[in-house]
Amino acid sequence: MGNKTRIVVIGNGMVGHNFLMGVVEAENGLSDNVEITTFCEESRPAYDRVQLSSYFSGKTADDLSMVTPGFFEENGINLRLNDKAVSVDRKRKVVISQKGDEIPYDKLVMATGSYPFVPPVPGHDNDACFVYRTIDDLEKITAAGKKGKVGVVVGGGLLGLEAAKALRDLGLETNVVEFAPRLMAVQVDDGGGAMLRQKIEELGVNVHLGKNTTNIGPGDQHQLKMSFADGEELETDLIVFSAGIRPQDAIAAECGLEIGQRGGIVIDNQCKTSDKDIYAIGECALWSGQIFGLVAPGYSMARTVVSDLAGEDATFTGADMSTKLKLMGIDVASIGDAHARTPGARIYTYQDGSDEIYKKIVVSEDKKLLLGAILVGDASGYGTLLQYCLNGIELPEHPDSLILPNRSDESVGLGPDALPESAQICSCHDVTKGDVCNAVEAGCTDLGSLKSETKAATGCGGCAALLKSVLDCELEKSGVEVNTDICEHFPHTRQDLYNLVRVEEIKSFDEMLSKHGKGLGCEICKPAIGSILATCWNDYVLKDEHLGLQDTNDTYLANMQKNGTYSVVPRITGGEISPDMLIVLGKVAKKYDLYTKITGGQRVDLFGATVDQLPLIWQELIDAGFETGHAYGKSLRTVKSCVGSTWCRYGVDDSVGLAIELENRYKGLRSPHKIKFAVSGCTRECAEAQSKDIGVIATEKGWNLYVCGNGGMKPRHADLFATDLDKETLIKYIDRVLTFYTRTADRLQRTSVWMENMEGGLDYLKSVIIDDKLGLSEELEAQMQHVVDSYQCEWKTTLADESRLKRFNTFINSDATDENIVFVKERGQIRPALKNDPRSETALAE
Amino acid sequence: MSSAMKNESPQWVDVCSFKDLQPNSGVCALIDGRQIAIFLMSKNEKIYAIDNFDPFGEANVLSRGLIGDLKGEPVVASPLYKQHFNLETGQCLEDEAVKIEAYATRIESQKVQLFI
Ligand code: SRM
Numbered sequence: 010m011g012n013k014t015r016i017v018v019i020g021n022g023m024v025g026h027n028f029l030m031g032v033v034e035a036e037n038g039l040s041d042n043v044e045i046t047t048f049c050e051e052s053r054p055a056y057d058r059v060q061l062s063s064y065f066s067g068k069t070a071d072d073l074s075m076v077t078p079g080f081f082e083e084n085g086i087n088l089r090l091n092d093k094a095v096s097v098d099r100k101r102k103v104v105i106s107q108k109g110d111e112i113p114y115d116k117l118v119m120a121t122g123s124y125p126f127v128p129p130v131p132g133h134d135n136d137a138c139f140v141y142r143t144i145d146d147l148e149k150i151t152a153a154g155k156k157g158k159v160g161v162v163v164g165g166g167l168l169g170l171e172a173a174k175a176l177r178d179l180g181l182e183t184n185v186v187e188f189a190p191r192l193m194a195v196q197v198d199d200g201g202g203a204m205l206r207q208k209i210e211e212l213g214v215n216v217h218l219g220k221n222t223t224n225i226g227p228g229d230q231h232q233l234k235m236s237f238a239d240g241e242e243l244e245t246d247l248i249v250f251s252a253g254i255r256p257q258d259a260i261a262a263e264c265g266l267e268i269g270q271r272g273g274i275v276i277d278n279q280c281k282t283s284d285k286d287i288y289a290i291g292e293c294a295l296w297s298g299q300i301f302g303l304v305a306p307g308y309s310m311a312r313t314v315v316s317d318l319a320g321e322d323a324t325f326t327g328a329d330m331s332t333k334l335k336l337m338g339i340d341v342a343s344i345g346d347a348h349a350r351t352p353g354a355r356i357y358t359y360q361d362g363s364d365e366i367y368k369k370i371v372v373s374e375d376k377k378l379l380l381g382a383i384l385v386g387d388a389s390g391y392g393t394l395l396q397y398c399l400n401g402i403e404l405p406e407h408p409d410s411l412i413l414p415n416r417s418d419e420s421v422g423l424g425p426d427a428l429p430e431s432a433q434i435c436s437c438h439d440v441t442k443g444d445v446c447n448a449v450e451a452g453c454t455d456l457g458s459l460k461s462e463t464k465a466a467t468g469c470g471g472c473a474a475l476l477k478s479v480l481d482c483e484l485e486k487s488g489v490e491v492n493t494d495i496c497e498h499f500p501h502t503r504q505d506l507y508n509l510v511r512v513e514e515i516k517s518f519d520e521m522l523s524k525h526g527k528g529l530g531c532e533i534c535k536p537a538i539g540s541i542l543a544t545c546w547n548d549y550v551l552k553d554e555h556l557g558l559q560d561t562n563d564t565y566l567a568n569m570q571k572n573g574t575y576s577v578v579p580r581i582t583g584g585e586i587s588p589d590m591l592i593v594l595g596k597v598a599k600k601y602d603l604y605t606k607i608t609g610g611q612r613v614d615l616f617g618a619t620v621d622q623l624p625l626i627w628q629e630l631i632d633a634g635f636e637t638g639h640a641y642g643k644s645l646r647t648v649k650s651c652v653g654s655t656w657c658r659y660g661v662d663d664s665v666g667l668a669i670e671l672e673n674r675y676k677g678l679r680s681p682h683k684i685k686f687a688v689s690g691c692t693r694e695c696a697e698a699q700s701k702d703i704g705v706i707a708t709e710k711g712w713n714l715y716v717c718g719n720g721g722m723k724p725r726h727a728d729l730f731a732t733d734l735d736k737e738t739l740i741k742y743i744d745r746v747l748t749f750y751t752r753t754a755d756r757l758q759r760t761s762v763w764m765e766n767m768e769g770g771l772d773y774l775k776s777v778i779i780d781d782k783l784g785l786s787e788e789l790e791a792q793m794q795h796v797v798d799s800y801q802c803e804w805k806t807t808l809a810d811e812s813r814l815k816r817f818n819t820f821i822n823s824d825a826t827d828e829n830i831v832f833v834k835e836r837g838q839i840r841p842a843l844k845n846d847p848r849s850e851t852a853l854a855e
Numbered sequence: 856m857s858s859a860m861k862n863e864s865p866q867w868v869d870v871c872s873f874k875d876l877q878p879n880s881g882v883c884a885l886i887d888g889r890q891i892a893i894f895l896m897s898k899n900e901k902i903y904a905i906d907n908f909d910p911f912g913e914a915n916v917l918s919r920g921l922i923g924d925l926k927g928e929p930v931v932a933s934p935l936y937k938q939h940f941n942l943e944t945g946q947c948l949e950d951e952a953v954k955i956e957a958y959a960t961r962i963e964s965q966k967v968q969l970f971i
Pocket residue numbers: 568569570576577578606607608609610611612613614640646647683685700701718719720721722723759
């Protein structure tokens with residue numbers, strides 16, 4: 010205590026918190042000499058208000074928090090949560106809190122932000138009227154949205170459109186009511202506004218322009234009725250006001266600080282108010298007659314105050330108000346002098362009515378400098394245009410080339426190399442190209458470390474693409490190759506390793522490590538090399554020299570579940586199964602009390618087996634004629650089928666028969682990632698073959714082959730590869746495609762991504778597989794034939810060798826079971842117990 | 856759960872025979888109600904022992920993880936969510952605040968012993 014400077018911060022919003030972080034992280038030791046108290050009127054400390062709307066798409070309050078756990082405690086900051094500062098006594102230098110305490114200060118920082126403006130229309134204070142500023146507001150809107158059908162947003166600016174999206178996400182029929190004759194009046198012009206309106210209406214939001222609300226009263230069909238000056242009416246169940254913000258300057262005004270004519274606490278270039286011991290930062294501050302309604306300028310103010318407190322020189326010099334957003338999936342951007350207010354300014358516009366794109370640039374009289382821009386529908390040029398504008402880079406001879414669609418191959422983009430050192434890359438954290446280059450030079454050679462070192466791209470994220478291109482460019486310049494090594498143990502790509510295995514006939518990981526690697530290996534290179542060895546030589550995967558290479562699931566030939574138990578998935582080729590085999594599955598599941606489910610791959614999954622039960626269960630299944638389904642492996646999974654011509658009135662060929670044949674052919678193949686097939690009996694495509702790595706559809710004249718589709722995280726439709734094939738040719742092509750894939754794909758790369766990254770894409774693949782451009786066909790086929798001929802059921806091999814079974818004991822020195830595995834019943838079957846489930850008595854007794 | 860305190864006066868105890876270990880992989884032993892994962896790294900001929908409980912996945916699974924090294928530190932990767940634990944110290948590499956028990960090991964007349 011004693012002679013430390015007491016700092017009190019009013020408001021723990023985005024900027025207030027950024028200030029606290031600035032003090033804590035300051036390299037000048039500021040944090041050792043100060044004692045900080047911060048007021049936080051809200052019920053939770055700072056959170057990311059910019060991302061507020063993502064609360065509706067599933068983010069929680071925790072996700073949005075800007076406070077790292079323990080931040081206040083560890084840095085000795087006194088957080089007054091749920092406490093509002095009600096007044097400031099400047100003579101005695103104390104802040105008086107709502108709870109009645111007096112907090113003395115040496116320096117006071119006002120970071121009170123702003124509040125939403127609600128027009129004083131009669132009825133504006135109805136219970137069904139809301140604002141859009143805090144998480145609490147959003148919780149209230151959500152609750153009201155559940156009860157109603159229709160919602161209205163008053164205000165068609167940036168935030169209003171965001172709020173409209175939120176109401177849509179809540180499933181409400183949504184209306185935007187705007188006073189001005191266009192949307193986003195501040196940022197865009199009439200042309201851009203019209204395009205924006207068209208796009209937004211297509212999304213099912215009704216837009217009402219030029220509407221002046223005169224009354225809000227009770228409705229007939231809905232909760233409320235809005236009346237407008239033009240005599241029209243609109244009924245709704247709730248209203249969200251988003252008609253602008255006003256600086257939160259009440260306490261500043263009351264204690265006599267200078268306030269702007271239209272509100273805002275007046276500050277100078279050091280962010281000091283008219284009292285030299287009081288600063289104001291963020292949206293409550295008025296600098297040179299301007300309020301900044303964006304977070305980045307607030308952060309620069311916070312930085313200025315941190316420096317000023319430490320006695321360093323720093324000035325706040327205003328901020329760029331360019332913005333880029335993705336509103337309801339629509340790109341909108343505005344840069345600089347978008348409305349061409351600079352004398353002599355010239356305008357170029359480009360409008361594409363079919364793809365709904367609107368672009369405008371504003372240039373100086375001599376056509377040398379970019380002054381401003383508006384982009385609607387396609388904001389991909391934002392980064393480049395912004396750099397021209399901010400850094401005064403001379404424009405190309407024909408400035409319109411910057412917004413005209415690029416129909417030749419030459420790029421008009423501004424390479425990162427052309428940017429000056431002073432170019433700002435990240436506006437949220439004020440990171441320049443120079444800062445990025447220094448960090449790269451100091452050893453940040455990947456995006457992750459660059460972000461944590463410079464903070465760039467950790468705010469709104471809008472600069473991430475530019476940051477990456479600066480990084481790549483710098484790395485290239487300094488001769489650092491972008492590292493494609495599989496991991497620290499091997500200076501090779503997966504494809505290199507594959508070639509080494511084949512060319513040098515390497516048969517084990519140890520051999521590979523001693524010839525080409527270093528260290529002990531890890532969970533990246535071991536499974537990758539294990540998989541390559543299996544693809545090439547097709548040994549039993551649990552042979553002593555291979556066992557330690559397999560991913561955990563492969564080592565136990567089963568998929569591990571969240572509680573450490575396993576699932577059992579026998580192969581059911583083509584999804585065809587006899588009643589007797591079904592009965593076996595039922596009996597086994599019942600005997601071992603396994604949760605039973607039909608999978609999305611047309612087979613049956615039995616869940617909840619403990620590791621020691623696996624051999625017992627599999628013995629029974631193998632005895633009944635089942636085989637392993639490789640559900641655990643990066644290998645062929647399933648070949649789905651539709652019922653096909655045998656039963657279906659439309660079927661033109663036997664899709665089940667072909668599916669079974671294909672599954673039996675490729676079932677032993679280990680590959681860079683899993684492989685899925687499907688076969689449909691006609692073009693109705695009931696087996697969804699076009700979403701698979703290999704898809705086959707029957708035609709009147711044979712089979713159509715589709716390749717490189719997938720579902721999962723990023724679905725991709727398969728491409729038609731060849732048509733009307735006879736079965737022999739079909740199988741040849743599949744042999745070749747799959748072998749070529751296992752040879753050249755990266756680890757954990759599905760066929761879809763493999764093809765997308767292949768130079769020449771589908772055409773190239775066709776030329777290799779169909780036209781045999783590389784003269785590889787025979788080799789590829791022979792290699793696949795080797796895999797087919799050397800197939801073995803891994804479970805059968807395992808069960809036949811007593812010595813392999815010891816590993817399936819839960820404990821090496823005891824017959825006990827794992828008491829942490831507890832099940833409860835749900836809908837008549839077991840499931841893993843959750844923390845809050847009442848534990849059964851047996852479990853308690855243990 | 857297996858978070859019993861470490862023994863007050865540790866001593867060497869027999870666990871299993873050397874042959875019971877799985878080269879380049881793990882097994883699990885139960886000692887006084889505590890599950891311990893024991894790994895045999897063939898390349899450097901070392902035996903490591905750490906708790907079997909994965910504090911992230913909250914399941915007894917570490918003995919079934921892949922082993923290897925990262926920047927020279929011997930590690931196991933949890934089979935559930937792939938966090939790495941140093942096999943000598945039990946320190947989690949991804950989260951400084953998480954450290955599990957690690958135990959000294961030795962071979963005495965073909966028996967694997969742990970200091971516990
Ligand atoms: C059981 C099943 C869900 C179900 O109850 O239906 C399932 C379960 C799992 N899927 Fe799946 N997937 C299942 C069908 C699918 C399908 C549908 C299909 O095959 O027609 C898809 C989308 C199609 C596709 O793959 O293109 C699918 C896309 C995924 C993905 C995303 C792959 C991608 O490329 O994006 C993963 C993650 C991965 O592989 O990295 C995944 C991973 C998993 C894992 C292995 C997750 C894990 O590592 O623990 C699940 C464990 C299974 C277990 O413990 O037994 N599963 N999974 C289905 C098993 C089918 C089978 O009989 O073998």
